[in-house]
Amino acid sequence: MEVVLRAIVVYLLLLLIFRMSGRRTMAQMTSFDLVMVLIVAETTQQALVGSDYSITGAMLAITTLFSLDIGLSYLKRHLPNASRVLDGVPTILVREGKANEHALRRSRVELEEILEAARSTQGLSALDEIEFAILEVDGKISIIPRRRN
Amino acid sequence: MARKPLELDEHPAFQERFWTLERWFWAGFALVVLAGLLGLLGGGGLFSRSTARAGTSALDYPTVARWQSDVTLELDLAPGVTTITLLPSLTDVFDIEHILPQPDEENLGPDGIVLVFGTASGGHVTMAVRANRPGPARWGIRLGPDELSISTLVMP
Numbered sequence: 373m374e375v376v377l378r379a380i381v382v383y384l385l386l387l388l389i390f391r392m393s394g395r396r397t398m399a400q401m402t403s404f405d406l407v408m409v410l411i412v413a414e415t416t417q418q419a420l421v422g423s424d425y426s427i428t429g430a431m432l433a434i435t436t437l438f439s440l441d442i443g444l445s446y447l448k449r450h451l452p453n454a455s456r457v458l459d460g461v462p463t464i465l466v467r468e469g470k471a472n473e474h475a476l477r478r479s480r481v482e483l484e485e486i487l488e489a490a491r492s493t494q495g496l497s498a499l500d501e502i503e504f505a506i507l508e509v510d511g512k513i514s515i516i517p518r519r520r521n
Numbered sequence: 522m523a524r525k526p527l528e529l530d531e532h533p534a535f536q537e538r539f540w541t542l543e544r545w546f547w548a549g550f551a552l553v554v555l556a557g558l559l560g561l562l563g564g565g566g567l568f569s570r571s572t573a574r575a576g577t578s579a580l581d582y583p584t585v586a587r588w589q590s591d592v593t594l595e596l597d598l599a600p601g602v603t604t605i606t607l608l609p610s611l612t613d614v615f616d617i618e619h620i621l622p623q624p625d626e627e628n629l630g631p632d633g634i635v636l637v638f639g640t641a642s643g644g645h646v647t648m649a650v651r652a653n654r655p656g657p658a659r660w661g662i663r664l665g666p667d668e669l670s671i672s673t674l675v676m677p
Contacts, residue, residue: 381677388546389550392542392543392546392547392550393543393547393550394543422589423589456532456535457539460536460539461530461531461532461535461536462529462530462531463531463536464527464529464531478537478540479540504527506529516527
C-alpha cells in the first residue's frame with residue numbers, strides 16, 4: 373500500500389511543480405536542463421520506493437504511475453477545464469508580424485527564441501514575415517508565415 | 522486566396538489568471554527553499570533542533586525529523602546519572618539504530634528499555650534513531666530519575 377500512496381503523492385507533486393514552473397522550463401532542453409531532469413529523477417526515486425527494493429515494489433510504483441496517467445488523460449478528455457488546468461492553453465506571441473510583449477514577458481519567452489523557431493522551421497528571416505507565433509501547450513513555438521501578395 | 526482564420530482554442534482570461542497563479546507558486550517555491558535552509562523541514566538548520574534540560578543533564582533532539590531518515594539524540598548526562606530510560610512513546614516513534622558509547626546493560630523495565638552506563642562521572646551519549654511514521658509525535662525519555670517530554674514533527 374505504501375508504494376502506491378508514495379507513487380500517487382510523487383506523481384501529483386511533480387505534476388504541480390512542473391506545471392507551475394511554467395511551460396518554457398521543460399520545453400527547451402539545454403544541456404543544463406538535461407542535468408536538471410536527471411537530478412529530479414534521481415531525487416524522486418528514493419521518495420517513490422523508499423527502502424523497498426523489490427521487483428514487486430517497482431512494478432507497483434510503475435503501474436500506479438501509468439494508471440494515474442491514463443486516468444488523467446480520460447479526465448482531460450471529458451472535462452475541458454481539466455485539460456486547460458493540467459496542460460495549459462496555447463498562447464499567441466506574435467500576431468501579424470507584431471510581438472505581444474505582455475505575453476512574451478508572462479510566458480518567459482524571448483523574441484530571439486521566436487525568430488530562431490521562425491528560421492529553423494520556416495526559413496523566415498524577419499519578424500514581419502510571421503503571421504502567428506504560438507506557444508503550444510508542450511512549450512514548443514509554432515510559426516505560421518505571412519502570406520505574400 | 523484568403524487565408525482561413527486561425528483555429529486556436531485560446532483562453533486569454535484563463536491564461537492570464539494562470540500566469541498570476543504561477544507567480545504565486547514561485548513565491549511558494551522560494552518559501553519552501555527558505556524553510557529548508559532554516560531547518561523548518563528537518564535535516565539540519567537553525568530551527569531543526571532544540572535542547573531540553575533535566576536538572577544538569579541535557580538532551581539535544583530534533584524538533585523536525587524526516588520519515589525513515591536517521592537523526593541523532595545527543596544526551597549530556599550529569600555526574601551521577603547512569604541510566605537512560607527509553608519510554609515506549611519514544612520507541613513507538615523512533616527505531617533505535619545505534620547508541621554510542623554502548624551501554625553496559627540493557628534491561629527491559631516496566632517503563633521501557635533501561636540503558637545502564639558504567640561511569641558515574643557523567644558523559645555524552647549519542648543515539649542514532651530513525652522515525653518510523655510521519656506526523657506530529659510526542660515522546661518521552663528519562664535521564665536518571667528526570668523525565669523529559671518532547672515533541673517532534675516527523676515530515677513525510
